[in-house]
Amino acid sequence: MRRTLPTVEQFVQGIRSANRVILGQAITLVESARADHQALAREIISELLAHPSANTLRIGITGSPGVGKSTLIEAIGNHLTNRGQRVAVLAIDPTSAISGGSILGDKTRMAALSANQLAFIRPSPSGDSLGGVARKTRETILLVEAAGFDTVIVETVGVGQSEYAVHSMTDLFMLLLLPGAGDELQGIKRGIVEMADLLVVNKADGDRIELANQARAHYRNATHLLPPKPSGWAPAVVVCSALEGLGIPALWQMVETYHHHVLDHGFFEENRRQQAGYWLREALDSSLKALFYSHPSVHHTLQHLEIDVLEGRISPFTAADQIMAAFTYSNGASNSPDHKHQTETP
Numbered sequence: 001m002r003r004t005l006p007t008v009e010q011f012v013q014g015i016r017s018a019n020r021v022i023l024g025q026a027i028t029l030v031e032s033a034r035a036d037h038q039a040l041a042r043e044i045i046s047e048l049l050a051h052p053s054a055n056t057l058r059i060g061i062t063g064s065p066g067v068g069k070s071t072l073i074e075a076i077g078n079h080l081t082n083r084g085q086r087v088a089v090l091a092i093d094p095t096s097a098i099s100g101g102s103i104l105g106d107k108t109r110m111a112a113l114s115a116n117q118l119a120f121i122r123p124s125p126s127g128d129s130l131g132g133v134a135r136k137t138r139e140t141i142l143l144v145e146a147a148g149f150d151t152v153i154v155e156t157v158g159v160g161q162s163e164y165a166v167h168s169m170t171d172l173f174m175l176l177l178l179p180g181a182g183d184e185l186q187g188i189k190r191g192i193v194e195m196a197d198l199l200v201v202n203k204a205d206g207d208r209i210e211l212a213n214q215a216r217a218h219y220r221n222a223t224h225l226l227p228p229k230p231s232g233w234a235p236a237v238v239v240c241s242a243l244e245g246l247g248i249p250a251l252w253q254m255v256e257t258y259h260h261h262v263l264d265h266g267f268f269e270e271n272r273r274q275q276a277g278y279w280l281r282e283a284l285d286s287s288l289k290a291l292f293y294s295h296p297s298v299h300h301t302l303q304h305l306e307i308d309v310l311e312g313r314i315s316p317f318t319a320a321d322q323i324m325a326a327f328t329y330s331n332g333a334s335n336s337p338d339h340k341h342q343t344e345t346p
């Protein structure tokens with residue numbers, strides 16, 4: 001299989017020269033569950049990271065289904081590509097992991113932007129956990145940046161934990177809102193409002209303009225009451241109509257103001273450093289979990305003890321202790337006194 005794939009060198013050159021086919025193949029490697037694909041993907045990324053891409057901006061976008069995320073991303077994408085800039089759009093859709101269906105993937109989205117040579121759109125990877133899906137997207141960001149897409153938009157849907165994952169891999173977090181309703185009514189958790197750097201009241205058109213302006217005033221007051229952000233940035237609230245393209249230049253202006261603010265205050269670099277540390281821990285956590293659950297002793301003991309736990313014969317905590325003991329014992333066996341004695345005997 002590996003022989004039919006390009007070499008690491010060919011991948012790296014292809015990606016750096018923005019070859020979309022090679023870029024797509026590299027992302028497929030990142031998304032693959034196969035160990036050899038994963039290893040190859042890692043080699044490619046290490047090579048690319050030796051010369052990191054400068055001046056990129058990663059934007060996270062969330063909001064309830066139907067609020068207008070894909071319409072807005074298309075409007076922003078057109079705004080940027082009209083100015084000759086290149087934009088990549090990635091997605092994290094937790095529903096593809098949970099239900100097998102997906103909220104973001106089911107419809108044909110961003111049709112015009114998909115056909116634009118200056119844009120690159122990749123749907124959400126699938127996976128058996130949000131962590132897995134998020135990690136693939138985090139690595140894909142590095143690939144598209146290396147291919148020269150200097151604005152990367154990561155979209156997610158406001159239904160769960162995925163906002164935190166997107167927040168931890170982007171420089172700016174944008175929350176889309178509808179005119180009129182308060183955030184509780186829109187089903188948006190306070191924690192998500194607190195993460196936002198930019199709140200965007202969309203669908204400010206037709207008879208909703210007045211409602212949209214009221215919503216802007218409401219959110220401006222609400223954000224004043226939030227604790228100050230580590231970036232020192234006070235969240236901004238803007239109004240737009242993604243469908244009619246109204247307010248898009250002003251929205252982008254605000255994105256640039258934010259970008260300058262965090263660059264000038266040193267937060268941009270520091271935040272990316274912190275995020276890299278976070279993803280190191282995440283990767284370790286998931287590797288440890290995989291190692292643990294795939295261990296034969298753990299598998300065996302868990303199967304046995306789970307029945308006892310379900311039947312109430314043993315407490316879940318005692319069972320967990322015993323399963324951990326099975327793991328540590330079998331891993332430590334090679335260091336057991338007997339073994340040491342043998343290896344130390346000349």
Ligand code: GDP
Nearest residue numbers: 065066067068069070071202203204241242243
């Ligand atoms: P998403 O689920 O958040 O990605 O939402 P979509 O972008 O698919 O939009 C959902 C619906 O809202 C579609 O029918 C859009 O045409 C419509 N829509 C999106 N933005 C606007 C807007 O600014 N004004 C109006 N009137 N409709 C919009």
